Amino acid sequence: xxxxxxxxxxxxxxxxxVPDPAGGAGLSLVRMHAATVGHxxxxxxxxxxxxxxxxxxxxxxxxxxxxxxxSVFQPGERVWLRGAGLGIARDGTWRELVEAPxxxxxxxxxxVSFALGSAFFSPCTSxxxxxxEVGHVxxxxxxxxxxxxxxxxxxxxxxxxAAGAQAVAVVFDDAQAGRLPPGTERIPASELxxxxxxxxxxxxxxxxxxxxxxxxxxxxxxxxxxxxxxxxQLDLPELLQRDxxxxxxxxxxxxxxxxxxxxxxxxxxxxxxxxxxxTTFPLEEAARALEWIAMRGHAGRAVLTA
Ligand SMILES: NC(=O)c1ccc[n+]([C@@H]2O[C@H](COP(=O)([O-])OP(=O)(O)OC[C@H]3O[C@@H](n4cnc5c(N)ncnc54)[C@H](OP(=O)(O)O)[C@@H]3O)[C@@H](O)[C@H]2O)c1
Numbered sequence: 001x002x003x004x005x006x007x008x009x010x011x012x013x014x015x016x017x018v019p020d021p022a023g024g025a026g027l028s029l030v031r032m033h034a035a036t037v038g039h040x041x042x043x044x045x046x047x048x049x050x051x052x053x054x055x056x057x058x059x060x061x062x063x064x065x066x067x068x069x070x071s072v073f074q075p076g077e078r079v080w081l082r083g084a085g086l087g088i089a090r091d092g093t094w095r096e097l098v099e100a101p102x103x104x105x106x107x108x109x110x111x112v113s114f115a116l117g118s119a120f121f122s123p124c125t126s127x128x129x130x131x132x133e134v135g136h137v138x139x140x141x142x143x144x145x146x147x148x149x150x151x152x153x154x155x156x157x158x159x160x161x162a163a164g165a166q167a168v169a170v171v172f173d174d175a176q177a178g179r180l181p182p183g184t185e186r187i188p189a190s191e192l193x194x195x196x197x198x199x200x201x202x203x204x205x206x207x208x209x210x211x212x213x214x215x216x217x218x219x220x221x222x223x224x225x226x227x228x229x230x231x232x233q234l235d236l237p238e239l240l241q242r243d244x245x246x247x248x249x250x251x252x253x254x255x256x257x258x259x260x261x262x263x264x265x266x267x268x269x270x271x272x273x274x275x276x277x278x279t280t281f282p283l284e285e286a287a288r289a290l291e292w293i294a295m296r297g298h299a300g301r302a303v304l305t306a
């Protein structure tokens with residue numbers, strides 16, 4: 001069986017023949033059709049993640065495929081996989097045959113492609129939980145979203161609109177503004193006024209203090225990511241005087257909420273009510289996909305195909 005395996009932190013994964021998984025109680029075996037390459041995979045691969053797998057390891061926290069054997073799904077059923085330590089505490093999904101704890105699997109509707117089924121969980125459930133469970137979005141509210149050209153940001157905009165909110169993309173340069181879908185309401189970060197009750201920030205870094213200026217006194221700001229930098233300098237007196245609640249999102253801790261929202265989000269994807277761009281790479285090009293997702297201006301999710 002072919003797999004992409006990492007032998008040293010930050011080193012390009014090697015394509016290798018590895019033994020077929022041994023199987024065991026509580027474990028399902030899935031033939032991988034698509035496996036996502038996301039920012040969390042990059043963090044684990046770089047060695048900077050809080051938890052480190054034992055080297056060498058197979059990365060990949062998410063995938064979609066067809067069941068080979070399982071005690072919870074029938075052979076031949078289409079499934080998505082995510083969590084249960086995949087790609088972090090145990091070998092992950094960048095391999096032809098994926099062994100995963102039964103509870104990592106979920107049913108993939110027939111109208112959702114394997115590529116989308118492998119890529120949807122992180123951006124869609126993160127956006128959902130950020131908006132509804134952390135940010136407590138209300139219909140009619142103005143919601144600022146940074147990183148709206150990215151996977152989480154674009155889904156956040158769409159879900160905010162679906163919740164009846166007025167979703168506004170905060171843009172940091174003309175190139176970013178030009179890559180938003182036609183009709184997207186947008187505002188340059190330099191023109192923000194403190195009038196939005198809710199901010200969802202997926203960029204972090206220097207973008208966070210700029211975007212916080214758009215939050216109304218007493219408002220909420222949900223920090224989702226740090227695609228634009230891991231350090232931010234905040235004006236604490238300003239934050240206190242404007243009484244803005246800065247709320248972190250941690251989807252590893254909120255995995256259950258994400259899984260609970262997954263069926264409804266898959267249904268929206270199936271009906272075309274949610275759009276998520278995916279770019280596919282063959283498994284052999286896992287290293288290129290890892291580089292691609294770190295590039296500014298890439299559109300959507302990277303997915304490996306077997
Ligand atoms: N907290 C959690 O549990 C959780 C869950 C999921 C994701 N995340 C994090 O959320 C972040 C976004 O994920 P994603 O999948 O949406 O990433 P993505 O698809 O790569 O999108 C990144 C977005 O950030 C923008 N960006 C990057 N650097 C920037 C900068 N210096 N200034 C302004 N904008 C910048 C990009 O704009 P361009 O298009 O112009 O490059 C793009 O819109 C990542 O840090 C990820 O790790 C966290």
